[in-house]
Amino acid sequence: MTETMARKGDTSKQAAGGRMPRPRRLQAPGLPWILPALILSVGLIYYCILYTVDISTLNWDGASPDPESVGLANYARIGRDPVFWKAVTHTVIFFVVTFSVQTVLGVLFAVLMHSKIKLAIVYKVIVFVPVVLAPAIMAPVFRQMYAADGQFNWVLEHIGLGFLAQPWIGQDSTALAVIMAITIWQWTGLTFVLYHAAMSQIDQSMLEAARIDGAGNIRTLVSIIWPSVRGTTVALAILGAIGALKTFDVPWLVTVAGPNNATQFLGTYIYQMTIQLAHVGYGAALSIILLLLALTMAIILQLVGREKKGLR
């Protein structure tokens, strides 16, 4: 999206130059207009980033007036920090799983709701409501639901899967899965609404032609619907990747990043380091690495998306 915009910007400039030499005076100076936004956003955010870069070279507890400068030692420590690598691994797993499952479910719901089923509006509301609810408010519900004596195990027992019952959030092996399940529960509604909108744009005559040629439901989905919504998929991938790097609320409130760092993410780790353990310098170095990861991710996915579009 951003890149198409940039392109549009270029062409309009060329057109303005080529078509009619419009006197500049007619376009009032715009700098004062964008200044408030620049001061608020760029000012505050870049100030914070530079400040963080500065702190990241210190061995600082956040309170002592005269912190010791340690150069890049904090960054060197990150490379050797097993918890950091754990958090990175969790982020990657989290992104791959939540993105894939949400995409499958989102496309499925979108197709189903386009298929003249009964009560479609009620279903849509149920799937979308989680998007509106704050994770912080839902956290106690999920803590109870996935506890050893919680309702999730109760359901498993009543549908004959009682042997699967276990303390889902209390053990390393399943805690991350719970965090991912909650995230999927929360965001499928958005994925679904976006795909639903994208599918409304598909040319109906194309679908009809495919059917006349004998394509079944599955074939139509794979060969026509799925390629038509690629733009949405790319956008959701970018959003999901950045979202995964920003993950904080759910692992913090449901499992407190535990047990044994089993649900540690970069956001929760930075919070623990900075606020709880007062390793402010190290937390700042982690923040900078996180920021670089997010920027790199956005650029890579933007380029990948552009390439795919170019090929088509």
Place this chain on the structure above:
Amino acid sequence: MFEVRSRRNKILLQLVATAFVLPYLFPLIVMVSGSLAGHGWKNYADVIQVPGFFRFFLNSAIIAAGVIVLVYGVTMLAAYGFAKLHIRGREVYFWMLLACLTLPEVVLLTPLFTTTQQVGLYDTYWSVILPLAALQVPFAVLLTRNFIKGLPDEMFEAARVDGANSMRGFLYLVIPLTKPIAAAVLIFTLIGAWNNYLMPLVFLQSQEMQTITLVPQFFIGQFSNDQTRILAAAVLTAIPEVIAYLCLQGLFERGLSAGAIK
């Protein structure tokens, strides 16, 4: 999309849809039934009687309103400037703003913590309003600028020829014509501010300043982990959001979708 002709397949499709939707309903059922366990409706009465319970709502509303006003104001001005006015090095400014989209909010904690304490903004509404607005503005500007760019240049030129300066162009053309996109901006800013947890957690220390996202942990302290009342509190804090969504379904879906595509 899917075509089913026979009655049997129609029922099958309906069943599949229901089977996939039910898991989404389940946590909500757990929440409501859990909140009524034990003493039933009395749990709600207990929660409402806790002194200062409505203060959380008031604080969230004040913060959300502050963020919305700030974001709307600077976004409209900037989007108009970027879309229709002459700015040397415009793309540079624009990309500086866009780069902020990727920023994880946790990066802001330490600098803002130190700075707000130095300038005396710590534990005030501003310590939450300013960073939240700063984080929302880049995307709001991106959306609104695209929208304003789509408005015909001729209209603005005609206004200028008729003697309207850029301020009048802004007030009489931009503000009324951008209503659809402003609604989307309003919704995702509202949800972003209302649901935010990290900023109030770090920057609002005193009880009477805290927001609804801090309600669960407040009640965990208040009721020493009495799950039923904690869930009753969760239901009460969720209700305004659900009602707002049900009343403005289309607007919420459009607004949040617009807010999602980066």
